[in-house]
Amino acid sequence: MNRRPPPVLRPRGVAALELVLFAAAVIALWCVPVFVKKPYVLHMGVILFLAVIQGQAWNVVGGYAGQYSVGHAAYFGVGAYTTMMLLELHHIAPWWGLGAAIANGVLLSLIIGTITFRLRGPYFVLASISMAEILRYAFLYYKDLTRGAEGFLLSEIPTLHLFGQEFEFVTKRPFYFVTLGLAAITIVANHLVQHSKLGYYFQAIREDQDAASSLGIGLTLYKSVALAISAAFTALSGGIYAMFVKFIAPDLVFGIDVSVQFVLICIIGGIGTIYGPVIGAMVLVPLSEVLRNPRGLVQVGLASPDSSFVQFVEAHLSNAHLLVYGVLVVVVILFAPDGVLGLLRRAGARLRRRREAQGEAGAAGA
Amino acid sequence: MVAFAQSVPGAVLILGGGVPALAGTELGPRMMVFLQSVLSGVLVGGVYALIGIGLTMIFGVMRVTNFAHGELVMLGMYLTWGLFHWLRLDPFLSIVLVAPALFLWGAFLQRAFVNRVLDALPQNQILLTIGLGLVMSNGVMLAFTSDYRILTTSYSSASYDLAGISVSKPLLYAFLVTVAITVLLYGFLLRTDTGQAIRATAQDREAAQLMGINVRWTSMLAFGIGAALAGAAGALISPTYYIFPQVGSAFTLKAFVIVVLGGMGSVVGATLGGVIIGLTESLAAVYIAGGLKDLVVFVLFLALLVFKPSGLLGKTRA
Amino acid sequence: MSKLLASALAALAIALPDAGQAQVKIGFINSITGPEAPIGENLTNGVDLAVEDLRKKGVNVTVVRQDDTGKPQVAMSAMEQLATGDEVAVVVGPYTSASSNAVAKLAQQYKVPQIVPAAAKEEITRQGYTYVYRLNAPAHQYAQSLIDAALAFGKPRSIAFVYESTDFGTSVTAAGKAYAKAKGLRIVADETYQKGAPDYRSTLTKIKAAGPDLVFMVSYVADAILLMRQSREVGLKPQAFLGGGAGFDTAQFESERDISTHVFSVTQWTPESSPASQEFERRYRARFGKKPTYHAACAYVATLVAGETAAKAGGDRRKIQAALGSGRWSGILGDVKFETYEGFTNQNKLVMPVIQYQGGRSVTVFPPAVVKAKPVYPFPGWR
Secondary structure (H helix, E strand, C coil): CCCCCCCCCCHHHHHHHHHHHHHHHHHHHHHHHHHCCCHHHHHHHHHHHHHHHHHHHHHHHHHHCCCCCCCCHHHHHHHHHHHHHHHHHHCCCHHHHHHHHHHHHHHHHHHHHHHHCCCCHHHHHHHHHHHHHHHHHHHHHCHHHHCHHHCEECCCCCCEEECCEEECCCCCHHHHHHHHHHHHHHHHHHHHHHCCHHHHHHHHHHHCHHHHHHCCCCHHHHHHHHHHHHHHHHHHHHHHHHHHHCEECHHHHCCHHHHHHHHHHHHHHCCCCCCHHHHHHHHHHHHHHHHHCCHHHHHHCCCCCCCHHHHHHHHHHCCCCHHHHHHHHHHHHHHCCCHHHHHHHHHHHHHHHHHHHHHHHHHHHC | CCCCCCCHHHHHHHHHCCCCCCCCCCCCHHHHHHHHHHHHHHHHHHHHHHHHHHHHHHHHHHCCCCCCHHHHHHHHHHHHHHHHHHHCCCCCCCHHHHHHHHHHHHHHHHHHCHHHHCCCCHHHHHHHHHHHHHHHHHHHHHHHCCCCEECCCCCCCCEEEECCEEEEHHHHHHHHHHHHHHHHHHHHHHHCHHHHHHHHHHHCHHHHHHCCCCHHHHHHHHHHHHHHHHHHHHHHHHHHCEECCCHHHHHHHHHHHHHHHHCCCCHHHHHHHHHHHHHHHHHHHHHCCHHHHHHHHHHHHHHHHHHCCCCCCCCCCC | CHHHHHHHHHHHHHHCCCCCCEEEEEEEEECCCCCCHHHHHHHHHHHHHHHHHHHHCCEEEEEEEEECCCCHHHHHHHHHHHHHHCCCCEEECCCCHHHHHHHHHHHHHHCCCEEECCCCCHHHHCCCCCCEEECCCCHHHHHHHHHHHHHHHCCCCEEEEEEECCHHHHHHHHHHHHHHHHCCCEEEEEEEECCCCCCCHHHHHHHHHHCCCEEEEECCHHHHHHHHHHHHHHCCCCCEEEECCHHHCCHHHHHCHHHHCCCEEECCCCHHHCHHHHHHHHHHHHHHCCCCCHHHHHHHHHHHHHHHHHHHCCCCHHHHHHHHHHCCEEECCEEECEEEECCEEEEECCCCCEEEEECCEEEEEECHHHCCCCCCCCCCCCC
16 A cells, blocks of 8 residues: 555556555455355454444544544444344345435434534533433333344345345355445445545534634534434444344444444544544454454464464453453554554655655765 | 532532431331432432542543543452452451552553543543553453452341331441542542642643642542542442443443533532432332333433533533 | 262163264353353353263263353354354253354254253244254243242232343243233232343332232342342342242352342252252262252253264264254253154253252252252241
């Protein structure tokens, strides 16, 4: 990524190169299941792509518009429950259910936005957490509707008939392709938002709410738009998560740790950037998945079952994989507030300067 | 702006008001249920208040919202459990060790981590403390696994009978210790130079600095005291609670509700807020449903945030 | 000691025909850590003893252990790992109802035989899963045994339910409410709670005001202890406290004498039930220093059955499934046979005895056929 563009390319060419690289990465990932059959690898891929979607979604409202919601589990949970309940109780296939999930997510975002957007700073954060907690307790309590703490166990996803072909959602493979495709779409969508008028309004609100307001930018309107976009993608990821994991319960999808996780993906990668959430997901997901289930490494052939690493991790770390999140966020906030991407950029800039300096020295010498 | 301990007698009156002289009166079963739940609510609320006061002090002095506060309570609980389990030390006595230990830990956290983000965006401060909280709860999980632990003392299920209303002994002791700690704290804040320095820093950090107050030291002290109070609350509640690594997050949220309710930075407000939340939970469990008591608290909280964001006692928003 | 051991083994030998030298891999999902860990420990101990016995009989078992921390989603990924990664022949566990039910679905999907040792949720064996076998009695029997016992001891007219809102709690309570209604008991309270914030004083006060004759509680360990402590605090005094197994039948609960005395609980197994069971208790106490609970006994038998069957079938999952369906075993849980009846598939029929804590230990008080002591009824009050 920090490779220097060939000298022939003009700035527009840089964007074209970025596009080519992006497309190449997506195509390469698309081909992975052809060569790798291990379920563990595909599993990791799905979780990774979901994390990218979640990170990108949070980025719209948290990164661009600067509204630090720590209650995004609300949209995630509503998306998960909508898709799951439509399928389990009304036999509506998830591809319709996901549409309903998005609709419910957006609707919820309008309600939550109306209540919370008049608050700022820590008050906004606390209000967003409260909304998610209220939903969690409500889903736990109203058992007749939601089955309470028992949650929902997925029975079976129907076969999808599309273009005369049949798609079965039994193995992890179809989920891999679906989530990869959606992650790519989310990245493109984020790119479009960032470079649109909307994106500039968002950033104006982030930099200075009062100034943005005096410029005639409707604060509540644009904050709500940002939250709606964010909620839509978060709810979508929730619906897919429910179908993929096959079990949901209030504590699992509405928990505060879910909300925190979304924020951390962005913070660790680099907040308010397109590739920040991608990098954040690439750092966080493999780390926590390996710690959670070190036997996966055995399955892939990276470690032997009786290696001391696997045994140590299994005995001590597998239940505390969130520890990594904690350590990472502390380190990032203290030493790299711009995230890993910021670090890479700075390192890249330094390298470039050094090279340029060397180049000049060389030219002078010649 | 920041209403620090000003009306000590008033607060004590509120705290003391929960144990009315009822002896000798005949009460109907409905009245009985009501009084019983009011009493339990006030007693539990006292311990909540202690947690809230710690949080509000940290916020008042540093303007940092400490999202790891519940984890400090959790550490207090584990320390108490450890002292009881290995040294057979009574949980109420162990406060003498737990509070200073948490004070040191809090001061260390402030010096090593929080101090570095005092000028950063509030979001980053929040994330830093969330991270510290995750490290603490998962660190404890590594050391002690996620098992639920219970303290069994001779008075674990004992109670006094007050005209048919039962007063839980461990809760009553906890409440009394809470009152003592609160009174001591008020005295410290109002009567000592250090206390005045803390209050001055809370009121205006820059002005305090100009007046020669060592703000760095004061901040460390305030964070230490906040942590010590959280630890003490953990010790006090452990005989009637169970202990597990994730127990903190519920306390963090509760503490925030309490602090916002009382007005951020106000010690009197937090005391009042704690009792109100204890009461709300207890009454909601009886008159609405046990499973909805936390939901009721959060709805109340949101309503307050929206309609009176400065808190019950506050004048303007910080 | 060795003689006693030999006799116990002889008792087993009748049940389990010699399998010769064989190597099998069994998966074991359990709540090793987490809220249910104190119960999970009993299951682990039971499995350990079974492995010893299997080795002595020439069955060389490897147990692949997975911790589900009491969470269904973790249990599910553990099951996936066991089915596709570790390639185990058969799975024993998980402990909790929620986890067992979630894993059962995967067992059926991956065609891995699963033996459920101690999960109560009714539906686990009511979904027609042909790869899922349950050793213990399901939820409705918990409720029936307890209510039948109370009706045999006295004349209760009303009942209150307090239970954790989990698969286990709701399943047993739903069955309990239906049975109570059928028996003409008035339901005066129906209170669920979430684990994690154990302040039940208000709820218990409310129940006290309703004045039920019976208080029926369904909880795991920590909540069982705190519920009873706070019942004592608020002075709740019904004719009987009925504990629905799980947390009410553990060594921890028994040791809290202030609050456990005179509480009734339903159980899957008691050490007093047979000479083989007594021998199991002796051996267990010698090894682990505490009383074995029904969880330990169930896990022990489940592992023996799993190991023997897998060894005979050469580790082939299909053959194991067939053998489990047609086999018969007998041991400390009495006769074991997985049958299909009244909507259940592959369900072992087991009569659940009722115990009462008297003088710091549990004694069997119901049904009459297995009674070892007279019940104390009604509840004489708090000490």
